[in-house]
Structures are given as structure tokens and as C-alpha cells.
Amino acid sequence: MNSTILKTPAGGPAFPGAGLLSRLGGDLLLPAALVALLLGFGWVEPRILSGDNLGNLAVQASYLVIFATAQVFVLVVRGFDLSLGTLVSLASVSAVMVMTAVAPLAGEGAATLAALAWIGLLGGAWGAFNGLGVAVLRVNPFIATLATANIALGLATTISGGFPVEGVTPQLRLLLDEAHPAGVPVAVLITVALTALGYWLLQHTVLGRAWYLIGGNPRAAHVAGLPVRRYMVLAYMACACYAGIGALMLTARAGSGEPNLGGNLTMEAIAAAVIGGASLRGGSGGVSAAVLGALVITVLSNGMNLVQVDGYLQQITLGAVIIVALFADRLRNRGAR
Numbered sequence: 001m002n003s004t005i006l007k008t009p010a011g012g013p014a015f016p017g018a019g020l021l022s023r024l025g026g027d028l029l030l031p032a033a034l035v036a037l038l039l040g041f042g043w044v045e046p047r048i049l050s051g052d053n054l055g056n057l058a059v060q061a062s063y064l065v066i067f068a069t070a071q072v073f074v075l076v077v078r079g080f081d082l083s084l085g086t087l088v089s090l091a092s093v094s095a096v097m098v099m100t101a102v103a104p105l106a107g108e109g110a111a112t113l114a115a116l117a118w119i120g121l122l123g124g125a126w127g128a129f130n131g132l133g134v135a136v137l138r139v140n141p142f143i144a145t146l147a148t149a150n151i152a153l154g155l156a157t158t159i160s161g162g163f164p165v166e167g168v169t170p171q172l173r174l175l176l177d178e179a180h181p182a183g184v185p186v187a188v189l190i191t192v193a194l195t196a197l198g199y200w201l202l203q204h205t206v207l208g209r210a211w212y213l214i215g216g217n218p219r220a221a222h223v224a225g226l227p228v229r230r231y232m233v234l235a236y237m238a239c240a241c242y243a244g245i246g247a248l249m250l251t252a253r254a255g256s257g258e259p260n261l262g263g264n265l266t267m268e269a270i271a272a273a274v275i276g277g278a279s280l281r282g283g284s285g286g287v288s289a290a291v292l293g294a295l296v297i298t299v300l301s302n303g304m305n306l307v308q309v310d311g312y313l314q315q316i317t318l319g320a321v322i323i324v325a326l327f328a329d330r331l332r333n334r335g336a337r
Contacts (some may be wrong), residue, residue, distance in 0.1 A: 005094035030276065030292045036297060041303030048306050055185070061298040062191035063246055067265055068290035069198045070242035074141070075273055076202070077215045077235045078282030079134055082145040083126070084243045084269055085262030086152035091122055091247035093160040096257030100167035108169040115172060119244040126152075127240030131233030149266070156259045165257035176252035187249055194242065199287040201238070211235055225317025264315075267322060272297050274325040281329075297321065 042049040067084060074081050095115040103111035126148070179186040202208040210231050211240035214221045221228050250261055276293030278285025300321065304314050 020238045028071065030296065032276065034292070034296055037296065037299045037303065041299070041307065045303075045306045048303055049217065053302070053306070056300055057302055058183050059103045059187050060302065061294050062185075062187045063250055063271055064265075064268060064298055065191050065291050066170065066194055066242055066246040066249070067193060067269035068276070068294045069287055070239040070246070071244070071269045071273045072198070072202075072278050072290050073235045073238045075215075075270075075278045075280065075285055076211045076282060077232050078218070079141040079232070079235065080145065080270055080280070081130060081141065081236065081239050081243075082238070082266055083149035083152055085266035086156065087123075087126055087240060087243050088247040088250065089259050090152040090158040090264035091119055091244045092251040092254075092261045093156050093257035093259050094122065095119055095248055095251060096165040096167050096229050097159065099169055099172070100165070103167070108171055111231070112171040112175065113167045115248065118129050119248050120241065121249055123241035123244035124237050126244075127237030130231055131236030134236065135229040135232035160257065161260040162259055164254075164259070168251060168255050168257070172248070173252045173255065178250045178252075187253070190245075190249065193243065195287045195291060197308035198242075198290075202286055205229060207234065212283055214282070239293065264318070268297055268318070271318070271322040274329050275321070277321075279329055280326070293325075 038049065064172050067088075070084060071080060087183055095118055096120045099108075099111040099115045101111075102114040106114075130145055130148055133148070134141050135137045137144075175186070176190070177187060181189060202211070210221065210226050213224070213226065214228055214231060218228065247261065251257055255260065272293030273285060274280060274293065275296055276285070276289030276291065278289040278293075297318070301314065302319070304317065309317075
């Protein structure tokens with residue numbers, strides 16, 4: 001028998017299966033933390049574990065899952081989108097303005113379809129604009145998307161006058177917020193569909209595999225002959241389109257176009273993706289990262305609300321969570337070297 005089969009590499013697992021157990025431990029850490037959060041808050045305030053509140057948590061988390069998935073698309077290619085939150089605000093007010101313009105001419109049904117079409121156009125164009133800045137002009141993603149974030153904020157505030165825009169059609173509210181097919185909130189069903197689409201795109205398409213290669217090893221992607229710039233632009237377009245859909249869902253829930261709808265969504269979405277396992281250094285992460293990270297942040301926020309934690313302390317806590325997520329990302333990258 002060849003004795004080398006029995007040898008364990010230096011620094012390797014001490015016994016067969018140890019590596020698998022280590023990976024499983026890492027995979028189970030975040031779900032365990034999520035359960036611990038729920039039980040901990042539930043011990044302080046039992047209402048957190050009630051059926052009504054768990055249903056509310058699912059709806060609240062659904063929006064953040066969409067925005068975190070959007071960030072995953074660009075995080076995978078070593079980017080991020082700081083304009084996501086203000087794009088949500090711009091999409092919200094502009095979509096309602098489209099509805100109010102079309103409804104008197106063609107009816108509320110046509111106005112709803114026009115709003116959906118507008119969101120697709122806006123998302124595609126905005127993502128292409130960001131992607132061209134990053135991939136073609138080679139501007140640092142932080143600078144490029146910070147600039148477009150300010151542009152989106154200025155546009156949203158200017159066209160709305162800084163006030164909510166009324167005119168959301170009943171059809172849009174029913175389609176994206178009020179419907180409960182088979183007793184399940186439509187927002188949850190839309191989120192499931194979008195996460196499934198995101199999973200398929202990342203894991204089962206040439207484009208998704210190219211994104212991982214570009215983020216993990218840009219030089220190898222160039223050597224392989226991949227159209228790196230084009231694929232990076234497509235990543236930013238996917239991000240902005242998901243942000244637009246989420247914006248329209250939030251608009252339907254709010255009942256009006258809100259110039260401040262984006263709020264802290266940018267940081268929350270990036271934090272959710274990184275907490276879930278996506279890396280700021282690119283080449284890793286997936287839809288599961290968005291789902292788990294969004295659930296952790298939503299449970300944390302909901303729990304603090306129900307136990308009446310001061311709003312300013314909640315902001316401090318979210319900031320601390322983001323710092324922890326960044327530190328964890330750094331540790332993961334060190335371990336991968």
C-alpha cells in the first residue's frame with residue numbers, strides 16, 4: 001500500500017472529514033446567528049415570534065433581498081453601486097409621474113404598464129451609465145457611483161419639488177403589494193422569482209461564470225478573450241434593473257412616489273450582501289448571501305423596533321454591523337490566500 005495516501009498535508013484537516021465539517025460550520029454560522037437573534041428578541045418581547053410579525057418580517061425582508069441581490073451582481077465583478085438608494089428615489093417619483101401623465105390619456109391599466117416599461121428603461125440606462133464610467137472610463141466604482149448617486153438625488157428632488165408625488169394606480173398597488181396569491185404576499189412571491197432568476201443567472205449562464213472570473217482574476221479573464229468591459233456594464237445594468245423593480249414595489253406599498261424612499265438602502269444592501277458572504281474583493285458570493293444577510297438585518301431592525309430601542313442607537317447598531325461585515329470579509333480573504 002502506498003503510505004502517502006495516509007499522510008495529512010501540513011496545516012490540513014487532522015482527520016478525514018474535518019475540512020467538510022469546517023465548511024459546514026461556516027455555512028451554518030449565519031443561519032444559527034439568525035435563529036439566535038429571533039430567539040433572543042423573542043425572549044425579551046414574545047410578539048416577535050408571533051405569526052403576524054413573522055409574516056411582516058418576510059415582507060420587510062423581501063425588499064432588502066432584492067436590493068442586496070442587486071449589489072451582489074456588481075460585488076462579484078469587484079464593484080459596488082452607491083447610487084442604488086437614490087436611484088430608488090428617482091425611480092419612485094418618476095414612475096408615479098409617468099402614471100399621472102398616461103392615466104388621463106389611456107386609462108389606469110395603460111398607466112401601470114407605462115410605469116413598468118419606464119422602470120425597465122430607467123434601470124437599463126442608469127446601469128449602463130454607471131457601467132460605462134467604471135468599465136470603459138475606468139473610474140473607481142466608489143467615485144463613479146457616488147457621483148451618480150448625487151445626480152439621482154438631485155433629479156428626484158427637483159422633479160418632485162421635494163414632496164411626495166400622488167397618483168399610484170390601484171392596479172399597481174394590487175399587482176405589487178396588495179395581492180395575496182394562495183395566501184402569500186405578492187412581494188414575497190416576486191422576491192422569490194427574482195432571487196431564482198438571479199441564482200440562475202449567476203450559476204447557470206456563461207455571463208454569470210464570466211462575472212466570477214472577472215472578479216476573481218481580471219487578468220485571466222482578459223487572457224481568455226472575454227469582453228470584460230461589456231460584461232461589467234451588464235452587471236451594473238442588472239443591478240440597476242433590480243433596484244428599479246424594488247423601487248416600484250416600495251412605491252406601491254407607500255402609495256406615492258417618495259423622493260426620500262431610498263434612505264439607507266445602499267448601505268443596508270451592501271451590508272446584507274457582505275454579511276451573507278459576498279466579498280468586496282470580487283469573485284465570490286451569490287443569491288444565498290443576499291437572502292441570509294437581508295434576513296439578519298431585517299430581524300435585527302424589527303427586533304430593535306419592537307423592544308423600543310432608540311432610533312439613533314439603531315443607526316449606531318447598523319453601522320457596527322457593517323464594520324463587522326467588512327472585518328469578516330477581510331478575514332475571509334486572508335484565509336483564502
